[in-house]
Amino acid sequence: MVPQLSWYLALSAVLFTIGVVGVMIKRNVISMFMCIELMLNAVNLTFVAFSSFFRDLSGQLFVFIVMTVAAAEAAVGLGIIIAIFRNRESLDVDDARSLKL
C-alpha cells in the first residue's frame, strides 16, 4: 500500500494541533518551547510531503530555511529562558507576567 499524501497531511495536522494545544495549556516554559518546535516540524512535514507530491524541490528548500530559523530561535529562546530562570528561579510563564521585578 503506497502512502498517500493525505496521510502525511493528517499526521502533520495532528502534530501541529498537539503543538498548539501544548502552547496553550502548558505553564512550563520549556514544554511550551518544545511545543513550538513541534509546530514548526509539523509544517516541515507538510512542506516535504507537498514537495514530493508535486515533484518540486522548492518545498524542501523551505524546510531548510525553517530548520535554520528554528535553530536560531532555539538558541535565543533558551538564552531568554536561562535569563528568566536566573532572575525568578522559576520556569512558570505565569510568574513572569510583569516586566519589572
Place this chain on the structure above:
Amino acid sequence: MSSEQLYCLLLTAYSMLRYIIFAPLAGAVINWLVGRRLRNERFIGIVACAAVGVSTLIAFYLAFNSNGALRSTQPIMDHLWTWIQVGKFRADFALAMDRLSGIYALFITFVGLLIHVFATGYMHGDRGYYRFFAYLNLFMFAMLTLVLADNFLLMFVGWEGVGLCSYLLIGFYLDKDEAAPAAKKAFIANRVGDWGFVLGLMLVFFMTGSISFFDKPGYSVSSALTAISTLPIDGFTWHAIFAGGVTSIAVLLFIGATGKSAQIPLFVWLPDAMAGPTPVSALIHAATMVTAGVYMVVRCNTIFTHAPTAMFIVAIIGAGTALFAATIGIAQNDIKKVLAYSTISQLGYMFLACGVGAFIAAIFHVMTHAFFKAQLFLGSGSVIHGMHHEQDMRRMGGLRKYMPITWITMCAGWLAICGVPIFAGFFSKDEILWKTWSASSFVPAGFNKALWFVGAITALLTAVYMTRLMVMTFWSNERFGADHSADHHQTEHGGHSAEGAHEPHAHKPHESPLSMTVPLIVLAILSTIGGLVGVPYALSSLAGGRPDNYFERALDPVVGHAPESTTTGEATSEVHWQTPPPQEIDGKPAFGPAHEAGGAEHAASATELNEERLFTLISVVIALVGIAIGWLMFQRQPLRQMPRLLENKYYVDEAYDAAIINPIHVTSREGLWKIFDVGVIDGFLHTLGRTIVDLGRTFRYMQIGFVRGYAAIILAGALIIIGYFAYHGAQLLMR
C-alpha cells in the same frame, strides 16, 4: 498734460527722506533698550527730542531747499525697497513728499518736537519715563510713515501704527482704572474704521490695478488716483454707495476717516482718550493723529470729487459732528474733556470743508488747528501740572495770578480757536465758512446755506465754550483748596509725584518750568501769526495782495486736477445735482480744470469779494458775540449748572452700550461661550477624549502579561484568517 508734469516723478532717490521716519524709530529703540536700563531722565529726554529734532530739520530742509517739496511741482521720492509683489499687485516701501505731505510733515515734526520738549518737563518723575518717550517716538515714526507713504498700503501701516501708539499711550497710566478701558475703546472704535479703510483699499486695487498715489515710471508703477481721475463721475444717488464704484471707495475710505478722526458715529473714543498723559492728548489726539483722516480724504480728493454722494455724506457728517460735539463741549467740567470735544468739533469743520470741495481750506484748518489746539492742550497740561493734577475746572479759577505765562499763551490759543481776527483760527475757519456758503459744485442747492448755518452756530458755540473754559480756569474766583471732600477727585498721575501724592491741595498753584513754558510760547506765537500764510484774497486785496495766497499756491497742484467728465444725465436730473461748473471763486482753482501752479487765474468778481468780506465780518461778529456770551454767563457764575443732557453727552455712550456693546456681550457670554464653546466645542472634545479613555480601558486587558494569553490571541487571529480563506475557498469550490 499738466497732471503728467505734476506726477512725473523725480527719480533721483532722495535718500534723506527716509531719515525723517527712521530717526524717531531709532529714538524709540534706543529709549526702549538703553533708556530703560539707565533710567536717566536727562538721557531719555535728550534722545527723544534729538530724534524728533533730526526729523524736523530734515523735513524743513527737504521742504524749503531750492527744489524742495514745497517749491517744486514734483514730489520728492525715496524708494527703499519693493515690499510686496504678487502678480499685478505691487506695494513698495517707498516714501514721497509732495506739497500736501510736505506741509503735514512740517507741522507734525515741528509741533511734535515742541510737545516732546514739553513732555520732558511734564512727565518729570514718572516711573514710565523711558516707556513714554519710546512710545511717543514710535508714534512719530508711524505718523510720518502714514503721511509720507507713497501708496495706500504703506499708509495703512502708518495708520495702524498710530492706532497702536494711541492705544499704548492712552493706557499709559497702568494704575489708573479708566485708562485701560479707554485704550481698548479707542482701539476697537478704530478697528471699525479700519475695516472701511481696508475694503476701500481693496476696491481701489480692483478698479485701477494699482495702490500707488504717484506715477513712478522707473518702477513701472502708475498712480491709482490718476487712473480714477479719468473715470466718469458717479451719479448723485444713494444707490451709488453700494454699487462698488468710486462712490463705494470714497464712502469706505471715509468710514476709515471717521474712526481715526473721531467723527459721528465713531467719535466716542476721543473724549475717553483723555485718560492718557496730556502731552499725548496734545500730540496724538489733537494736533496730528486725528487729522490723519482729513489727510487721507485730501490725499484721495480725486476719488471724492468723483463721488458726489460721498462728498455730500462727508459734508453732512462733518457739519453734524461739529455742531454735536460743540454742544457737548459746552457742558463739560473736565478741562481736557472740553478740549477733546472741541477737537472733535474742529475736525468736523475740516470734513465739512472737504465735503464742500474746499480741500485746501481743510488742510489750512488742520495746520492752524495743530498750532492752537496743541497750544491749548499743552496749556491745560501746564494748568494740570501747576494744580497738582487737578483736572476739574470747578476747582480752578483765578489762575492768571499764579500762572501768568500759561495764561497769556493760552489766551492766544483761545482767541485763535474762537476766530478773532489776526489769530490763526480766524483765517482758516472763516475760509471754511465762506467756502461752505459759496459752495456750488458738490452740495445740492440750498444745502450749502444750511451747512453754513450749522457751521456758524458751531463757531458761536466754540467761542462760548472756550470762553467758559478760560473764565473757569483763569478768571473768576479761586476755588481750589476749598473743599477736599468733594465727590469725584480726578488725579491724572495717580500720585506718582512726591509732592502731589502727600498733600495734594496744600500747595498753591505754581507756574511750570521752562521746558514747558517755552513750547507754550512758541505755539502761542504760531497760533497768533500762523494763519497769515493763508490770508484770503478778499482781505489781502485790501492791502494789495495777490489773488492766491501762499498756502493756496503751495497746495494748488495737489488738488488742482479735477475731472473733465460730467455726471450721467438721469442721475443728475433726479436729485437736482449741479454738475461742477469750472468756475473759480476767489481765484481758487480747486475744482476748475487743471492749473499750473501759480498760473493764470481768473480774478474773482468784485461782488463776490464784497460778499466774502461781508461773511468775514459776520464771522468776526459771531466770534465776539460768542466770547461776550461766554464771559457774561460764566464770569459771575462759573459753576452755573449746565443742561443734564449735554453734561451727559447726549447719553451716546449709554446708547451705544445698550444698542451695540451689551448685545455683543450677551451674545458672546450666553450664546458663544455658554452654548457654543461649552456645549459644542468643549462637548465634542470631551466626548472624543472620554471615548478614547474607555477604549484604552478595554484594550488594557490584552496586555496583562500572561504569555499564554498572548498565544491565545495569536491563535484566535490565525483562526480568523484561516477561517476567512477557508470560507472563500469553499465558496469558490461551490460555484
